[in-house]
Amino acid sequence: MPVWWFLAAAALWPLLSATFNLPDTAGVRHTSAEVRRSKAAVFAFIATDCPISKAYAPELARLHAEYAPRGVAFLAVHSDPAVSAPEVRRHVREFGYPFPTLLDPKQTLARALGVKVTLEVAVVSPEGRLLYRGRVDDRYVDFGKTRPAAHRQDLRAALEQILAGKPVTEPETRALGCAIPFELTPRPAEVTFTRDIAPILFRNCAGCHRPGEVAPFPLLTYQDAARRASLITRVTASRYMPPWLPAAGYGHFQGERRLTEAEIQRIRRWAEAGAPEGNPRDLPPPPEFPQGWRMGKPDLVLRMPKPFAVSADGPDRYECFVVPMGLNADRYVQAAEFRAGDRTLVHHALFLLDRSGLARRRGEQYPCFGTPGFLPSGALGGWTPGSSPIHMPAGISIPVRRGTDLVFQIHYHPIGKPGLDQSELALYFTAQPPQKHVVDIALVSRAIDIPAGDASYKVRDHFTTPVDVEAIGIIPHAHYICKDMKGWAVLPDGRKVWLIWIRDWDFNWQDQYHYAAPIRFPAGTRFEMEFTYDNSTANVRNPNHPPKRVRWGPDSTDEMAGLHIQVVPVHNADLPELGQALWGKIMRSVGGGFYRRPEAYSDKRF
Ligand code: HEC
Structure with missing residues (x-):
């Protein structure tokens, strides 16, 4: 010393x-x-x-x-x-x-x-x-x-x-x-809270940083922000906040949460000046947030059967909860809204449909990290903190057959004290059967075998659509050691169109992304994905220390690779052809006979 x-x-x-x-x-x-x-x-x-x-x-x-x-x-x-x-x-x-x-x-x-x-x-x-x-x-x-x-x-x-x-x-x-909030001595500066900073925080932060929401403290008043000025500068400069994974300029999505470079610099200059308040008359009106269900009275609310106990610390938990929907007729879901029982514990949630009865045979609740343990007959989307309710585009309702069970797949993150969660999902039905069909173009690979220490292991897949489609959304999936995810399309004329690029994948902020406007792709477009994994010690998120060989699998120490492009065939009559082509792709990848052909690809139902 x-x-x-x-x-x-x-x-x-x-x-x-x-x-x-x-x-x-x-x-x-x-x-x-x-x-x-x-x-x-x-x-x-x-x-x-x-x-x-x-x-x-x-x-x-x-x-x-x-x-x-x-x-x-x-x-x-x-x-x-x-x-x-x-x-x-x-x-x-x-x-x-x-x-x-x-x-x-x-x-x-x-x-x-x-x-x-x-x-x-x-x-x-x-x-x-x-x-x-x-x-x-x-x-x-x-x-x-x-x-x-x-x-x-x-x-x-x-x-x-x-x-x-x-x-x-x-x-x-x-x-x-x-x-630690040591006292500040604000200096007169050209950047003030009321005029320059409050609008940034109200628009980009208050959705999560307000009482009763997921974030650990509110960012609504001058006091809320000034005492955390240096911390706010740091987390915005690194783009940890607001949380948003896709890189700017590689696909335009609904609800993008991203500060501009100018906004980040404005926050830094404000903090450096000792966080001056400014003229109260400059303060914009505080943001308003709707109370209760945002789309009015739901047609059906499905709740986890019992409160689930999460311990004070230890590893994150991934649990499936099976809820019989009690439908005595087939219904069409137009919209859905999730409400976490305890927003401080629930990190993300997926809503899966099971008509096989396999999920309920496993019990009301069971651990499920990577896969839910059955092949879902459908899905109603997902939720991450700050996300909007799920609203299907006009003409695309989600059919749910009678006798179907809803399965909540929920990721819990311990927060230092024990807690209980009992989350629920509100459903809104429509009498309108779907006029168009959403098809999942799953670019996936099971051929994952990453040597210990390999810092740049690549996994690729591709699919060429035989029919015209419109992409409406995209869902990337991998576990902890994936670093970089790229998805793009090569049009028949050779042009490249980006679908998404995530440069620093974070399992904790996985999301389902909806394009700001549907993107049209003609028949013959080739969709491609390339994921890069870092299985070295330099990757702090590596669950193995020292690193071990990692293969495909459902556990948190295994890896997966999935880029799910949600498309709608431009001509309804093309649905079976797209389904056949995708089915052929699945068969090639699993070697045949593994799964029953999903009925979703037949145009005769509904
Ligand atoms: C989508 C919801 C969401 C939005 C939007 C959001 N935050 Fe956060 N924020 C969180 C959550 C959740 C945490 C707690 C993370 C944890 O528990 O590690 C957090 C933590 C923080 C922290 C504390 C850092 C830490 O982990 O100790 C700061 C500072 C912060 N946010 C600032 C901001 C600012 C500034 C904005 C807007 C520019 C913003 N946040 C937008 C959800 C959000």
């Missing part, structure tokens, strides 16, 4: 000891005497509204259980003057911290220990020397880039060395988290 470190820490200590007399959430006072009686003290800086801080609550409880009996004191510290003591008390109870939480609204401890973000920890010796400052482990590499499990346990390593009386070999690491 460099000598300057001791000197700097020693110089800090008098300040710390002089000011360290703080109440916890129960009103009990704590002082530096407590630290002097311990072998070392861990100060964990937490925040009630920070996802990374919350996610570490169970790990801090485990560390406490392990090290408190060995003489290590644990104290959480809350340093945000804008959050009231009762709110902190509620948070601490909900997330079950087994040690006291100090209220430090003046942020003296954070300043004295040089802590900048939540969650960040500082370990102090009984004499008050700073021995370690930084992250708990290396799970969070960047916003939106998280390892499935930590490779390095930095806090544990430091505590082991301290308890063994050895110097800490790495006394400082960089914690990734939410900036």
